Amino acid sequence: MTYLRLLQHRTTDGVRSVILAEGDAAHVLLGVTSVRELALRAIAAGETLAETAKACKQGEAVDIRGEFEAGRLLAPIDHEDPAHLILSGTGLTHLGSAEGRDKMHREAMASEKPTDSMRMFLEGLEGGKPAPGEVGQQPEWFYKGDGSQLVGPHDPLLMPAFAKDGSEEPEVAGIYIVAEDGTPYRIGFALANEYSDHVTERHNYLWLAHSKLRQAALGPELLLGPAPAGIEGTSRILRDGKTLWEKPFLSGEANMSHTIANLEHHHFKYGLFCRPGDVHVHFFGTATLSFSDGVTTLEGDVFEISAFPFTLPVSNPLARAEERAVAVRAL
Template sequence: MSLRLLQHRASDGTRSVILADCDVAHFLEGVARTTDLARRAIAAGTSLAQEARACPVGASVDLAAEFAAGSLLAPVDHEDPAHLALTGTGLTHLGSAEGRDKMHREAAAAAHQTDSMRMFLEGLEGGKPAGRGVGQQPEWFYKGDGSQLVGPGEPLEMPAFAQDGGEEPELAGIYLIGPDGTPFRLGFALANEFSDHVTERHNYLWLAHSKLRRAALGPELLIGETPTDIRGTSRIMRDGAVLWEKPFLTGEDNMSHSLANLEHHHFKYELFRRPGDVHVHFFGTATLSFSDAVRTQVGDVFEIEAAPFALPCRNPLTQTAGDASAPLKVRVL
């Protein structure tokens, strides 16, 4: 099993970082955050894996027990949540156009291809440019800052105005911007990008509204390698039983865009190369329960698992209380 980093918080609030190598996991002494380790590696000109292996090793860890106890955090965060960006790309996976096209076809009510299908085909043709060329730009969206990052076991909360809260099983790239503005990819995490597909189906131009800001990461940061073929399972549990379950594919072998092309079209904006910032970028999916006419409800539990990750991305669905019909008041000064 691959090398992974996890963030841990003890009952007294003390934070630690765990290095998991195959089936063995240990605390790393003197490291409180994944980003602390990453900054050391950038300064030393080494890799994150090398820096982690160079740390003094502390006590061994039972990852399954710590996960069950709720002691594991999202594998990356930032001391100032405003300096963490949640963003993503869509229509990036082979087969991803099918569900989206079906979602938008009735709304389009025309014989020509939907915008979704056109964008997918353009990515299929130009998303993996040869050599060092720049490929077709993908669909892109912004979700929020670090305040919207949901950790292992924490609830994914729908706003009161949401019409749906559906899972999106994905791989997320984790990045830290170096002192000179260079983006450094730290690794990958399992993710649930979480969206309101009813709102999106109504009108494709409501895509930005359909991104419900919150998004979840599994507890592990995969480091030291770039996975090209990941095969996992996405499921929804209701009242302790499986309501829906389906395999999903991710990794570059299963995508219409290369990771390098997706990264270029995100980080080409100088705004996203601000030194010290953290980025969590969702690479998209081709598998949605909504495409199978599943309607989620409060109390459902989303569970996404895939090797080489040992632990799932698991989160219950909740909803904010409130009257969605009451307009938000803005005061004039």
Template sequence: MTLRLLQHRGDDGARSVIVADDAGAAFVAGVDSVRGLAAKAIAAGTDLSTAIDACGRGAAVDIAAELAAGRILSPIDHDDAAHLVMTGTGLTHLGSAEGRDKMHRAASEAAVQTDSMRMFLEGVEGGKPAEGQVGQQPEWFYKGDGTGLVGPGEPLTMPSFANDGGEEPELAGIYLIGEDGTPFRLGLCLANEFSDHVTERHNYLWLAHSKLRQAALGPELLVGPPPQHIEGSSRIVRDGAALWEKPFLSGEANMSHSLANLEAHHFKYALFRRPGDIHVHFFGTATLSFADGVTTQEGDVFEIEAAPFTLPLRNPLARAAEQTVTVRTL
């Protein structure tokens, strides 16, 4: 049975948690956030499914209707946005190096193997070590804090200075750090790890700049063992019609790194094991409209869907107003 968690806000502003499975969906009694539910499970030494059973299920709910009404929130958040950390890893999926290698080779006259291709091949060779061991470390990037996390249906807003606003359809791992510093994986979400690919293409050393953008999570947090194989679809809708559409694959069967290896290389740093923090870690993709020559524009809608998630992730593209920042000397 596929268990999924959602966060809901009623018209009166009251928050609640919804649990959905093959039999339907219902409110979870006594909790108003997924983070709070996870904290209960950790304190009780149990898992999320058992914690839900201990809380009890309330009234049934139509999650598709609530999403359409705008009452479904991002499936994870934190009261203090500074304690939600967004990071990610790239070149993790089989085939993911092709577009990146082409992008970086075009910016260089040298006919040598790019750093991107070298890193990808090293991941293929050593990214899935034996259980209990740590393998090749992946590419890693910082994306931002909770202020950049966008909810279902909300605009993905690129800065005024951005050269591009492009989708990256993938999975994100959601984690809560326990009081003793132990990272607990709560589950996986569909995600759009929104990036500026034109900036990255100019020089791969600008990758860090290109990743400092917002990101969106799908409405549902998938609880339990991660699926080995996930097939989804990513599309861009312009003026009500599909401008571009392509399938994408994820899950460990389609990756050059295991999730355990990606997690080991992220949480090996003590600053990422601060009790109470939430981590949203993007696992990468091999499918980009940018690699197919698509140029997005304001008003385009990104749509991502994949089973066993039952609800799509949709976000329109917007651009922020120009701001002038002046640094003052004290």
């Protein structure tokens, strides 16, 4: 089976285009400069995004791997006004995802009492996959930021100067756009590094909200249509060009305690997330973390995440932002 993917490209002189890839073949779509533009066109025409993309005139063929290695591929979604792109996510959604979190919180609580994390995971395991037409258990939910926090497949992931840690979270993200009538449309899926500060979270689980206010990276490909039930990938950390840590990770509904539809319901049930024109990137969670294996990352480490059916990885070096003064003035 071949999968349709859309990619956003920018030349060295700033000219943008959209690429349609199917299998090993890829070509530029003429007259299109962004995936968001193409998605709105599909909604207006009452078509699927794949139908609209295939109907576009074909431009030149593209070697997407070569363009990826040259650093000319962008995140597969963005918004001309970053304030109208929302990054959010759900945790404790994957089979086995509670183990590392529960261990972290037990150490903080020094108690045999089940943690809130374990309770939430078990509730999701019991009620996260409701029958069609029913509403299931709501998941943990968190906010990561707006479009200013989204970086491309090669860009550095910046730790704030005050951060205690910067660690990878290999995930699949759902990409959405809200139509003029307020209806959210899922336009596809992307490979992602949700990236968090686990040391801050470990100190006190009520600091989870702080630990998630970090950048996030997307791989270059937007996978169109339904996601495979099982997604198998590899998450690795490179230090000085050598593999420091490597582990397989699993995603897709076959490896989750929630359905994607249930996670989507509990995000878009809030009217404020149905503002026409807005773009949403929603991270579905993971069960694989280097932090759980005792890895301490350093500036310069490279997070590399790959998974089929995506043909290209998301590969980002870790960096630290300069310290900035915080000064609030009274008027």
